Amino acid sequence: MEGSLLRLSPPRPLSGIIPRTRLLSRIVADRAMPVVIIQAPAGHGKSTLMQQAYADCERRLICTGWLTLHDSDNDPTRLIRTLHALLEQLAHSNGHRRRGNFEDPQRAAGRGSRADWMLGRLIRLQQPVTLFIDEFQVLSSSEALGLFHDLLASLPPGVRMLIGSRTLPEVGLSRLLIAEQAEIVTPADLLFTRQEMKDFFATFDTHLSVHEIDVIHQRTEGWPAAVQLYRLSLANAEARKSLGDINAFQPWQLTEYLTDNVLSIHPHDVQRFFLETSPLVRMSGPLCDAIMGRADSRELLAKLEESGLFVRSLDVSLQWFQYHSLFAGFLRAQLHRTAPAREHEVHALAAAWFRDNGHLEDAIVHALAIQDYAFATECLETWSGRLVMQGNLLTIERWFNCLPPEYTRRRPKLLVRIAWALGFMRRHQPLAEVLALLDAYPDASQSVVRSMICILKDDIMGAKAYAEESAARGHGMDPFSRFEAGATAILQGHLALFSGELDLARDFLVVGRTCGKQADSAFTVLGSLATAAVNLTIQGRLSEAIELLSDAPADACLTLDQSVASAAYAASYIYVLYQSNQLDAARKLFEQSFEVIAGAAQVDFLAIACVSMIRLHDAQGNEARASALLEEAEIAGHAGNLPRLVRLLAWERVRRAILAGDIERAAAMAARIDDATNPVPAGWCPFSEETEGASINRIRVAMHQGRDEEVQSLLRSELHLAVGQGRAHRLIKLLLLQAIAQYRRNNTSGAFDSLREALQLARTGYIRVFLDEGAPAIELLTAAHKQELHNIPRWAASVAPHAGAAENMIESLLILAGAPPLHAKDPEPAGLSEPLSSRETEIVTLLARGMFNREIGERLFISENTVKFHLKNIYAKLGVKSRSQAIHRLRVGLPA
Template sequence: MASAADRRIDRTPQELLPEGDRVAVRLQPAALSAKLAVPLLTGDAIERTALSQKVLAASSAPIVLLRAPAGFGKTTLMLELRHKLEAATIPSAWLTLDSADNDVGRFLYVVRAALTPLISGLSANGGDAAGPDDVALRLIDAIAAHRAPFTLFLDDFETVQGPAVLGLVRELISHLPAGARMVIGSRNVPELGLGRLRAHGKLVEIEPTQLRFTIDEATVYLRNRRRLDLSQDDVVRLHRSTEGWVAALWLASVSLENRQDPGQFIAGFNGADTAIVEYLLEDVFSRQSEKVRTFLLRTSIVADLTPSLCDRLCGATDSLDVLAKLEREHLFLIPIDGDGFRWRYHSMFAEFLRTQLKRRHPEQARQLNRVAANWYLEQDRPVVAIEHWLAAGDAGAALPLLAQHAEPLLNQGRVRLLARWLDPLRERGLLHDWPMLQIIHAWAVLLGRGPRAAALLLEQLDQEERRGRGFDAHRRALRLLYLVLLDRIDEARDLATSLVRDVPGRGSFVRGFAEVALANLTMIAGEYQEALKLADVVRSRGPDNASGMMLALSEAAEGAVDLTQGRLRKATAHLRLAVRAGTDDASGATNGNAMAGVLLAEALYEAHQLLQAERLLTVYIPLIRAVGVPDQLITAHTIMARIAWRRGDRDLAQQLLAELELSGHRETLGRVVASARLERARMLTVEGRIDLAKDEIARCADATLWDRIDRLSLRANEVETYKLGAARCAVHGAQPSSCIDSLHAELDAAERTQRARRALTMRLVLAQAYYRTSQPNKAMRLLSKAISFAAAEGYQAAFQDEGALLLEMLRELRLRPDLLGSGAAPSADTLQFLDIIVGEPGPPLPTDPKPWDPAIVAPAPGSSLLTRKELKLLTLVADGLSNSELAERLFVADTTVRTHLRNINAKLGTRSRVEAIAIARKSGLLR
């Protein structure tokens, strides 16, 4: 159990670093208020009327992007826009982002906190123990449901680079309601799908060329706002030299104050690049008193400035007075909370000061970092202290602190932070005498960057002399994870079994990891009851794992068994618990358990909760790509591609499958490559592009690979295998009868081994095979059984993914409810479920349904013979073509096809295409 001090290391906002896929924390109130505080406009700001009017006039564009390097006035223009929107009674929220917001949980927390005053239904707490998926769903749903206009300002957006957070922002953008806007200030072009937004007229862009001051604006700024006595020629020359760069003009104005000959100073400018800013900053800096210059340099090493810390760094007692003076003189100092006792330097100025400090006083910079480290230790903030010890180059002080806190940080999942610290220490050979730090470094790299990046580390650990049982146990557990990531399942299970046998200790990290790994590997072997027993053992030891990681993984293992055996509702409940298991506060903290998240997305997709599944995968796909767990890679990309495909976005679906295939090639994971091709073949098959589908299936026909997959219960290939893909292709092609026997065998095997979800799809494909071979009774009996099972658990995607032919069969089945069930009338719930699947209501259930027998049904009296076109249509119907395929073959509209089918039923006295085909054959109209 982690101590209170250990848990506290993940609680301080200044310690939040750009993890991207790991633990987030609730911010302290002062830090949160600083992020939400609207900056103050300086007294010398000028109004950018043309730019603000351009934005306000494009009211139909929900996204405004102000993109330019530092010092171009992005924030000032955002403040002007906010003022005008507020004047128009449009409320707004302001959020200044920083690198710590790359953490999904923290980003959701601060966005929710910013919007809570504007949007009803939001809460800054977001619910106890809510996982990131729940928080994201609630946030997006609340925003989408909000009907009043509002604007969210996101400043310093360039600090957000994590793929998961960028994906969430894209989701927020796609669900902004009418009247809502997002104004983004960024130094770079964010990866937010701007091309699509631009193409659909949903984006207003303000670029550097537009943000530069015109000569007129420069004149107003320099003469009226800065009150400089300059001739128009001087203004023109200065504008030409700076090219209207706002920061350069401002810095030049500071330099020009109290100069006797401004023309001579202006004549010295010869360019408008970063060199001029460096020059101007140097000029401003050099004009300060020695005391202020010393203060600026010595305090530049810390991210936030408090009087007590500054006193320590400067060996003084009047830092509060100096800070207040700097703020009064507008010397690059920005307050970061509301009580006036914490500030930060403008980022551009801070970079300049740190560069000057290292250039002028390199040893002093190291000493100052030591002083800061000790101060942070006194404040019980060890993570920031470690940062400063490392910045000081003092490994001797950093390593004992790292040894004390690295394992709790590993338990919390902060693997990128650990890797960033330990990578350079290892390269310098400084970890040799710290065996457990070597181990933790290997864990961090393996969990954060995958097996390829960790291979050399593991090899070196294997060459180490024996360092004791604990070191050896960790080394073997690392090898176990390495084998799992490389899809070497059999070797992994043997190693997990031996680890569980050899490693004692209820609270051991290695023992817990080995047990949960063995539970999952036992499930893959098809020993489901044994896997559930092992998961129960892990859960019984949950309190010993403060991070919740083992509890999450054990819940995920049970959820995976439930999915395999067809218990969709129970699986969803377990997987929601698994995703939330590591969450310990309302900030949405997550232990990074992507395994549970992807499985939950699969369960949601099966229940046709596409939006929730998509949002969840938006969070987790970027996390799993870095590590490359085969089953999670395949499942996540396949589901995301199917969602895109069902929405008609074929390009995005193919892009996702291409990314999956590339990941498989890059990590040499043959199953990943083959699964991408198999899913591509499935899509082509249901679209009727059989020749192309056959080509894709042929490309993944690796007998050795599929023999191994067939004897295991791998989650990503539990349903989709080479045999099923080939059979589905045959069913939709010219040889539907060729696969009936093999499908029967696969269905029998799935039922015998309790793989109910697999059996469901086998039954659906087999039903289509019977339908295509003119055996409608067998087809409908199979379909009826599938519907009965699926209705009880809520499975929908399995039917909809099979395409138009199966949906047409379901419509016919709905017209004959007497075929549903075993002799008894189907329940209202079953009929309602079938209506949901086919997307339209069927006829009411008759009070006394009579069984349908083609032998006693004759054409209606007075019916005429079918026309040539109707006969041709019926022939094609008998071949199993869907309505859209019939329309394409006959060169008519879908509505015309439906009219012909109604006419055929009227003439033959039938109620469905199945009855029509049977009567036509009995009457000799069809062979």
């Protein structure tokens, strides 16, 4: 994290820098473009211009933030944590200007995408914001570039972004330029004009003549790096005499010539300092003391930084420094040419110093520079546990791939952690190679990672065996052991859900979350939350499950990569939102997180997300999209060798055929499904089959084919098991199917008793469990409503916002299902005072279905205020004063 914090401050401006007024008026004026790309090779003054723009915004009390990107930001988890730190800094540093209304960062695999989360935080500042992002050219990963693409495409009013890069970034720039939302400052724009060069040399009292300045401008073409180098070299008495000599050089060739002049100004020990510290990725006083054998390196670095001698500070306290890349490149080339042995020694000393001071990534960089693979492997092994726990999977994979196999194969601890990363990222072939290497170390602690890999492959019994072996071995108290203990507990909780031991599952998941907090592992915390929410849903506590997921802690929400935990979290959230009929929220979340779920989710989490979305599309009348998603999920099941997922999706096809009234086709498809190879023991129920799968669909097929005795036999068996295991969600479905079967046999009294019992269990928000049965359920609910059943339960208070304004659950479900207007025994209402307009008729139709103003507006593409305006007129025409009165009049037969 220290490295990230160092990059959140702009470098200190060099002394004597001339204001680039003509450029500043373009990029930070009130009418400047929201996005400015400052693109040029090294040495053109990009960072200097950005520093001046930053200072200008600060003077005008504009909320400003700075980030210098690093190669490590290609790991999306590390990038989002750095951006989180940047936004926190904005919040705190600007609190004295206007107190922001900040919330914890929303999960990217949760209520919003990564870009949505960041944009939300920027909007909550409630003031103009300008962000400066330097060294953008280091980003190459599609995830990182995609994040900035989405950010730039949706910058809210008042938020601007200035980007410095050596290359044009791939962030949808063409579209932004066409929309006049961006402009590019080119290398030619950054060149000094004659007047700027005259002002620049005048600042330093160089006493150059106009002719001399013209010569320099002509030969440097105004290139800032060459101009600055020439200014520095003027301290050498011979430099001015050499003005004529520079005619022999092209502008880009001047750097080496002029740098030689700059170096020659300084004493030998300073020249030696320049050369021998040039290989360092970053410099501090203690590090340079260790390299150079001196005690004043910090003071020297600060002096060089102050003089503008191509040293810049990385923090406001002047503890860390860095050479300008152009200057560093020249120095490194010279050191490599003149003293290769010393270059090697510097890298070795730096690697040791960084390791001893806890900067392991820097240590690896220097060790790899001299091919000290043993040292680099040792550092990665030390660091790898934290990388896995924090979800920095791309980082661990990247550095592992830099190491020759002969060094890593001898370190089983490292191999175990690499297996974690490769398993989470579904890198099947490399994972198989690592597991084969681990076979040579039977005493290594690898049962936890092997159990996780088994569950990802849907080898349930293999996962169970490894989890039991891991629990029997016990775990240590170091952070990674706590992480593995948490993973074991979560897996045991996962399996306990299958076996119906729900209280035991809860206990395991509490242990998992506790261990995750002890290990400071958002991975483990997030995984335990996802599985705990499923457990609550199984037990009939849907509203609690939604609350648990919506209140996930901020640290867990920063696990924003394609991980198993993120996929499980997103899938469980989609599932509970769908079950509670929050369809728009579920669809938005699925669209944002589908790639994460498809790439990393365990079979049951993948299934509940995909099936929920297939049904959502069907419910909203988009059968083509539902069929396309069903086929896409089936292909993924076959490609991933996940037969249980393929079978579950086959049963979903059976259900859809039944709802379409094609019973013969449904029965034929059901007969072709082979459940003989089902890896789940008898009496177990994977949570993806809680209200679906083979057992439920066999009941459906038998019921619609009129095989009553078979239906009753199957129901008795399944009801007994569901009651015994406390599976309330499954019990709701079974009772509803029993009620439908009884109603079809004219056992109306029994049907209504079963329905009433199902409704009582569903009070915490189980809406879709009824609506997903289609016409048979609607027919039963309509008959029950006409009979004016007594003791019909109401939704729990927390459910009301999603269940409509009806008086009881039956009315609510019928309205949500879009059933025809219900005729009660109330007197016919008086006629309308005047006819409804076409728009009012549209609104009345949606109002009768229980939609709220926002939902009506979204459906009709009008604002919520416009809906309110129309409702006022509608109420007047209906002769009512409230929403509930309007719904009642519509329900008792008023034409809509």
